[in-house]
Amino acid sequence: MNLTRVYIAQPIECNEMIELPHEAAKHLLLVLRHQVGDQCILFNGTGIDYISEVVAIKKKQTTVKVLQAQKIDNESPLHTHLGQAMGKGDRMDYSLQKSVELGVNEITPLITERVNVKLTSERFEKKMQHWRAIIVSAAEQSGRSVLPLLHSPVVFQEWVQKDFCAQKIICDPLATQSWAALKKNSALVFAIGPEGGLTEAEINFAKKHGWQTVLLGPRILRMETASSTMLSLAQHSWGDL
Missing domain, CATH: 2.40.240.20 (Hypothetical PUA domain-like; domain 1)
Structure with a gap:
C-alpha cells in the first residue's frame, strides 16, 4: 500500500x-x-x-x-539544471511539474526578449510561492524526498554568463547538432525558450559564452514539451531512466 x-x-x-x-x-x-x-x-x-x-x-x-x-535513494546520478523561459497560463506550471517528476535538481525561470510577463513585486512573490507549491506537490507525487532548488527569475543574458560546472545546452529547432552527438557528462544545464523561441541574438550571445545548441527532433516542440523531452533524453542517456 x-x-x-x-x-x-x-x-x-x-x-x-x-x-x-x-x-x-x-x-x-x-x-x-x-x-x-x-x-x-x-x-x-x-x-x-x-x-x-x-x-x-x-x-x-x-x-x-x-x-x-x-x-530514500532515488535521486539521479545526473545533476540537471533547467533554465525555463517564463510562459503564459499554465505552461510554466506544467513544465515545472514534469521536470520535477523527471528528476531535475535546479530550476531558474528566465526572462527573455519574447517573455511578455510583467510582474509587480507583490505578484512576483505570489508567483514564486505558486511555483514552489507545484514543486512540492510534484515531489510528493513522484516519491522524491529531496526538493529541487527554485532560483529567482533572472535575465537570460545574465544567466548564460554564470560559471556552470556542467555541459551547457540550448534547445533550438534550427540547430544542426543532435542529442546523440553530445559527449556524456555528469551535470547538464539547459535552456528552454518561450513561445516563439529564443531570438537569434540571444542564441549567439549564449554561444559566445560556451553554450551549444541541440536539435530535439524534426518537429517544433512547445516550451513545456521541450523541457520534458530534454530531461527524458538526458536521464535515459546519462541518468537513471
Whole structure:
C-alpha cells in the first residue's frame, strides 16, 4: 500500500509529535479521508521519509507521531539544471511539474526578449510561492524526498554568463547538432525558450559564452514539451531512466 506523502518545512525526528500544517491536514482528512490510526509519510526535503501515524484529530489541529525514518535513494546520478523561459497560463506550471517528476535538481525561470510577463513585486512573490507549491506537490507525487532548488527569475543574458560546472545546452529547432552527438557528462544545464523561441541574438550571445545548441527532433516542440523531452533524453542517456 502506498502511503500519502506530506511535505513539511521543518525538522523531523522519530517519536516526535507534529501538528500538520492546515492545508496538509485538510487534504489528508477531507480529500483522502484519513482517520486516527492511519499512516502517512512526512518529508522535509533532506532525503529522508518519516513513517508517521495520525494520533489525534481536532477541529483545527491534526497531530501525527513520527514512527521511523527511511533514507530514500532515488535521486539521479545526473545533476540537471533547467533554465525555463517564463510562459503564459499554465505552461510554466506544467513544465515545472514534469521536470520535477523527471528528476531535475535546479530550476531558474528566465526572462527573455519574447517573455511578455510583467510582474509587480507583490505578484512576483505570489508567483514564486505558486511555483514552489507545484514543486512540492510534484515531489510528493513522484516519491522524491529531496526538493529541487527554485532560483529567482533572472535575465537570460545574465544567466548564460554564470560559471556552470556542467555541459551547457540550448534547445533550438534550427540547430544542426543532435542529442546523440553530445559527449556524456555528469551535470547538464539547459535552456528552454518561450513561445516563439529564443531570438537569434540571444542564441549567439549564449554561444559566445560556451553554450551549444541541440536539435530535439524534426518537429517544433512547445516550451513545456521541450523541457520534458530534454530531461527524458538526458536521464535515459546519462541518468537513471
